[in-house]
Amino acid sequence: MLVGTNRAARARGLVPGLALVEARLRVPDLVLRSEDPGADLRALHRIARRFHALTPRVVVDPPEGLLLEVGRCRRLFGGIRGIVAEVAAIVRRLHLEARCGLGSTPEAARLQARFGPRGPIPAAGLVEDPRTAHLLLRLGLVQLDQLQKLPRQALARHLEPDLARRLDALTGRRPEALTSVPEPRRFRLHRHFPEPVQSGDVLLATLAAMVAALVARLERAGRVVRRLRLRLVGADGAGWATELVPSSPTPDPAFLTTLLRLRLERGGMPEAVAAVVLEVVRHEPRRPHQAGFDGREADAEAWRRLIEQLRARLGPRAVRVFEPVDDHRPVRTVRSREADGVPPAPFPRPPGPRPLRWLAEPRPIEVLATVPDGPPMALRTRKGLQRLALLAPMERIEPCWWRKPDRRDVGRDFCAVQTPSGTRLWICREIAADGTPRWYLLGFFDR
Amino acid sequence: MPGMRVRRIEELRRRIAALEGRGVRDVVVDFGVCEIDGHLPGGGLGPGLVEIAGPAATGFAVALAARALMRGGQLVWLAERKRLRRLGFPWPPGLRWLGVDGRRFLLVLCREPRELLWAAETALGSPAVRVAVIEGTAPDLATGRRLQLAAEKGGGIGLWLAGASTAGLAAARLGLRAEPLPGPGPAWRVAALRVRGGVPFVAELAFDAGSLAFAVVSGPRPAAAQAGERRAG
Numbered sequence: 208m209l210v211g212t213n214r215a216a217r218a219r220g221l222v223p224g225l226a227l228v229e230a231r232l233r234v235p236d237l238v239l240r241s242e243d244p245g246a247d248l249r250a251l252h253r254i255a256r257r258f259h260a261l262t263p264r265v266v267v268d269p270p271e272g273l274l275l276e277v278g279r280c281r282r283l284f285g286g287i288r289g290i291v292a293e294v295a296a297i298v299r300r301l302h303l304e305a306r307c308g309l310g311s312t313p314e315a316a317r318l319q320a321r322f323g324p325r326g327p328i329p330a331a332g333l334v335e336d337p338r339t340a341h342l343l344l345r346l347g348l349v350q351l352d353q354l355q356k357l358p359r360q361a362l363a364r365h366l367e368p369d370l371a372r373r374l375d376a377l378t379g380r381r382p383e384a385l386t387s388v389p390e391p392r393r394f395r396l397h398r399h400f401p402e403p404v405q406s407g408d409v410l411l412a413t414l415a416a417m418v419a420a421l422v423a424r425l426e427r428a429g430r431v432v433r434r435l436r437l438r439l440v441g442a443d444g445a446g447w448a449t450e451l452v453p454s455s456p457t458p459d460p461a462f463l464t465t466l467l468r469l470r471l472e473r474g475g476m477p478e479a480v481a482a483v484v485l486e487v488v489r490h491e492p493r494r495p496h497q498a499g500f501d502g503r504e505a506d507a508e509a510w511r512r513l514i515e516q517l518r519a520r521l522g523p524r525a526v527r528v529f530e531p532v533d534d535h536r537p538v539r540t541v542r543s544r545e546a547d548g549v550p551p552a553p554f555p556r557p558p559g560p561r562p563l564r565w566l567a568e569p570r571p572i573e574v575l576a577t578v579p580d581g582p583p584m585a586l587r588t589r590k591g592l593q594r595l596a597l598l599a600p601m602e603r604i605e606p607c608w609w610r611k612p613d614r615r616d617v618g619r620d621f622c623a624v625q626t627p628s629g630t631r632l633w634i635c636r637e638i639a640a641d642g643t644p645r646w647y648l649l650g651f652f653d654r
Numbered sequence: 655m656p657g658m659r660v661r662r663i664e665e666l667r668r669r670i671a672a673l674e675g676r677g678v679r680d681v682v683v684d685f686g687v688c689e690i691d692g693h694l695p696g697g698g699l700g701p702g703l704v705e706i707a708g709p710a711a712t713g714f715a716v717a718l719a720a721r722a723l724m725r726g727g728q729l730v731w732l733a734e735r736k737r738l739r740r741l742g743f744p745w746p747p748g749l750r751w752l753g754v755d756g757r758r759f760l761l762v763l764c765r766e767p768r769e770l771l772w773a774a775e776t777a778l779g780s781p782a783v784r785v786a787v788i789e790g791t792a793p794d795l796a797t798g799r800r801l802q803l804a805a806e807k808g809g810g811i812g813l814w815l816a817g818a819s820t821a822g823l824a825a826a827r828l829g830l831r832a833e834p835l836p837g838p839g840p841a842w843r844v845a846a847l848r849v850r851g852g853v854p855f856v857a858e859l860a861f862d863a864g865s866l867a868f869a870v871v872s873g874p875r876p877a878a879a880q881a882g883e884r885r886a887g
Binding site for chain 2: 517540543567596
C-alpha cells in the first residue's frame with residue numbers, strides 16, 4: 208500500500224492508501240521505496256537543524272512536522288511576514304513541500320498547518336482515531352468551541368483520553384512540554400534595542416561588549432575567529448550585513464572592534480538601528496603561539512594590523528601591492544592586486560632605466576629624429592624645441608612572435624631621455640600600420 | 655686636549671638636543687655623507703615629517719626612502735586616486751631602479767583629503783612603517799602636528815611631496831627642494847630651505863642605486879632661508 212507520494216505522483220492520480228498493484232497499473236514507471244520510519248526521523252532532525260538560522264527553538268514533531276518558536280526573533284526578520292518568507296526560502300532550497308501554520312500555541316500551529324487557512328478548524332482535527340472523529344460528527348460536535356464547553360472528564364471518558372490534554376494545549380491552559388533540537392555550537396549574539404539607536408557611540412559600545420563575549424566564548428572552546436558577520440536591522444525592518452575577515456587568526460577583541468568601527472565609518476549602514484546580530488561564521492582551532500617572539504614577529508604583526516585597518520576604512524580595493532610578471536615587454540612587467548597579508552614576490556632589477564611615475568594613459572608627443580628609426584633628437588614642448596640626450600641605449604622590444612598578431616602588440620623602441628633642464632622622461636616610439644613613427648610619453652623619472 | 659674639547663662639544667650637542675625635546679633618538683635616515691649629515695641636527699633625519707618640493711621631489715624622496723629601508727621596515731605610498739591619475743602612478747620597476755624592492759611597497763589610494771590624512775596618521779603611527787610617502791594638499795598646522803606626533807610614536811619618517819602647491823607644510827621640521835641635474839644617473843640639486851635647529855644649505859648630490867649611497871658632486875653651501883626662494887647659492 209502506498210503511504211506517501213510526491214507531487215508528480217499525485218498529479219498522476221496516486222494517493223496514500225492506494226494498493227501497490229493499482230498504483231503500478233496506473234503509472235507503469237513508478238519508483239517505489241519501502242517505508243523506513245527511522246530514516247524519516249533522522250532526515251527530519253537534519254532538516255530541523257537548517258531552521259536554527261531563524262530561531263534557537265526548533266522541535267521535531269513526528270512524523271513529518273517541525274515546530275519553530277518565532278515569537279522572540281520576529282523583529283530580526285522584519286516581522287511575521289519576514290519569518291514566513293524565510294521559512295519558505297529554506298523549504299525551497301531543500302526541495303521540499305511544506306505547509307506552514309502559525310499559532311499562539313504549538314497545538315494551534317499544528318492544526319493551522321494541517322487544515323490551512325481554508326476555514327475554521329473542525330473539532331475532528333484534534334482527534335487521531337477516525338472512529339472518534341466519526342463519533343464527534345454523530346454527536347453534532349463540529350466546531351472547536353463546542354468541545355470547549357463540555358466538561359473535561361466527560362471528554363476523557365467517552366471520547367479520547369488524550370483529547371482533553373490536547374484541548375488544553377490548544378488554548379494554552381496547560382502548555383505542552385517540548386524538547387527542542389539542540390542547537391549546534393554557534394557563536395552568535397544578538398541584541399535588540401528597545402528604541403532604535405542613532406548614536407554611533409552606543410552602537411559601538413554594544414558591539415565591543417558583544418565582540419568581547421564572543422571571543423571569550425570561542426577561547427573557552429579553544430578556537431579563534433576566522434570570519435565575522437555583522438547584521439544590523441534598521442528601524443524600518445531593512446537589513447544590512449557586512450563581513451570581516453581578519454588576515455591573522457589571532458585577533459584580540461579590541462582590534463576586532465576597531466576593524467568594525469572602521470568598517471562602519473565607511474558608510475552604508477542604516478541610520479536608526481533596532482537590532483544587532485554578530486556571528487562568528489567561521490572559526491578554527493587555536494594554534495599555539497610560536498616560542499621566540501622576537502622583534503620581527505612583532506613588526507610583521509603590526510604590518511598585518513595596519514593593512515587590516517586601512518582595508519576596513521578605505522575598502523579592500525584601495526590598498527594594493529604589486530607582483531612582478533615575467534614578460535619581455537616593459538609595460539607588462541607589473542601586476543597590482545589587493546593587499547591581503549601575503550607578501551609579494553621580489554622584483555628583479557630591470558634591464559634599463561625605468562621611470563618612477565607611470566602615466567595611466569600614454570601621452571602622444573612630437574619628437575624629431577634624424578633617421579626614422581634612429582635615436583630621438585628633440586622634443587617639441589610649449590617652450591619650443593628641446594634637445595634630448597639619451598640616458599641609456601634604446602631598448603627595442605619586438606612583439607610576441609609566438610602568439611597571433613595583436614593590433615596593440617607592435618614593435619616599440621623605449622628611450623630614457625633628458626632635456627637640457629635636467630627633466631628625465633621615458634618615451635617610446637611605435638611604428639604605426641602606415642609606417643610612420645609615433646612617439647608617446649610613458650612616464651617621469653623624477654617628478 | 656683637542657680630544658677632550660671635541661668630546662665636550664659632543665656632550666653639549668646631546669644635551670641641547672635633549673633640551674629641545676628630541677633627545678638622543680634614532681636617526682631614521684641619513685645621507686651617509688658626513689658633510690651633509692653634519693648640517694642636520696642630530697646627524698640625520700629623525701622620526702617626523704619632511705616636506706619635499708621641486709621638480710624632482712619624487713625622485714629624491716624615493717632615494718631617501720631606499721636608504722631608510724636599509725634599516726628594515728616598509729614603505730607606504732599614500733595619495734588621492736585623482737591626483738595619481740593626473741600625475742602618474744608610482745611604478746614598481748622604477749622603484750626597483752632606484753633600489754626599493756616592490757616587496758616592501760604598499761600603495762594606498764584615497765578618495766578625498768580627509769581619508770588621506772587619516773590613512774597617513776594611521777600608517778605613520780604603525781611601528782612596521784619606516785617611510786610613508788604622502789602626496790596631496792598640505793594640511794593645516796594642527797593636522798600637521800598630529801602627523802608629526804604619529805610619526806614620532808611609530809618611529810617612521812613621513813615624506814610629504816608638496817608638488818606645485820606653494821603653501822608650505824608648517825609642521826615639518828625640515829623643508830627640502832630638489833631639482834634634477836643634467837647627467838646620466840640620478841642626480842639632484844637639493845636645497846634644505848627650512849632646517850629647524852640647523853642652517854639652510856644647498857648641495858648637488860648623485861645617487862647610486864646599487865649601493866644606496868649618495869655622493870656629493872658639489873657643496874654644501876649656505877643657502878638663503880626663504881620658503882619661497884627658487885634659486886639658492
